Amino acid sequence: xxxxxxxxxxxxxxxxxxxxxxxxxxxxxxxxxxxxxxxxxxxxxxxxxxxxxxxxxxxxxxxxxxxxxxxxxxxxxxxxxxxxxxxxxxxxxxxxxxxxxxxxxxxxxxxxxxxxxxxxxxxxxxxxxxxxxxxxxxxxxxxxxxxxxxxxxxxxxxxxxxxxxxxxxxxxxxxxxxxxxxxxxxxxxxxxxxxxxxxxxxxxxxxxxxxxxxxxxxxxxxx
Numbered sequence: 001x002x003x004x005x006x007x008x009x010x011x012x013x014x015x016x017x018x019x020x021x022x023x024x025x026x027x028x029x030x031x032x033x034x035x036x037x038x039x040x041x042x043x044x045x046x047x048x049x050x051x052x053x054x055x056x057x058x059x060x061x062x063x064x065x066x067x068x069x070x071x072x073x074x075x076x077x078x079x080x081x082x083x084x085x086x087x088x089x090x091x092x093x094x095x096x097x098x099x100x101x102x103x104x105x106x107x108x109x110x111x112x113x114x115x116x117x118x119x120x121x122x123x124x125x126x127x128x129x130x131x132x133x134x135x136x137x138x139x140x141x142x143x144x145x146x147x148x149x150x151x152x153x154x155x156x157x158x159x160x161x162x163x164x165x166x167x168x169x170x171x172x173x174x175x176x177x178x179x180x181x182x183x184x185x186x187x188x189x190x191x192x193x194x195x196x197x198x199x200x201x202x203x204x205x206x207x208x209x210x211x212x213x214x215x216x217x218x219x220x221x222x223x
């Protein structure tokens with residue numbers, strides 16, 4: 001038996017299912033050297049996470065969604081030594097019906113065979129052992145011209161220019177806000193002055209009315 005396949009052979013009896021999709025930052029960084037490459041049998045990765053990160057990115061660019069499928073562990077130490085990554089349309093969905101007898105939703109899985117199998121060699125590297133590229137359904141490539149995509153595609157110089165533009169726009173908004181605040185303060189001051197003047201006018205009117213009533217009373221008494 002080839003020593004490179006020994007770890008995989010020890011794990012033949014242990015096969016489990018997995019739906020986990022998390023990709024660590026380290027895995028993404030390790031996969032960067034393969035991002036522009038088509039997958040092929042014999043392709044090597046530094047870790048399982050790097051293989052998952054690569055295939056997930058490859059799937060996104062090609063127009064399908066990766067699903068983390070089955071894995072195998074070594075019977076000697078329980079270490080993960082084999083992983084299968086598939087298209088999310090792999091297999092067939094179970095038909096679910098509502099109480100009325102109608103299907104609740106359209107089946108997502110369509111029996112797609114596209115997948116990649118990576119196994120851990122004795123050297124510690126993960127190698128592509130099997131690969132199926134063909135899909136039995138249309139691939140939908142998401143447009144790169146999204147806000148997130150546009151940001152990722154920018155060069156450092158483009159980002160610096162954008163930052164300066166945003167800073168200048170922010171400064172304009174701050175000045176505009178300060179000017180509006182100043183105008184509001186002036187209006188409030190005018191209203192306060194007007195209120196004081198109005199109170200004074202009312203006080204003068206009341207005083208005049210009292211004086212007129214006092215004179216009227218004196219005139220009547222004198223008469």
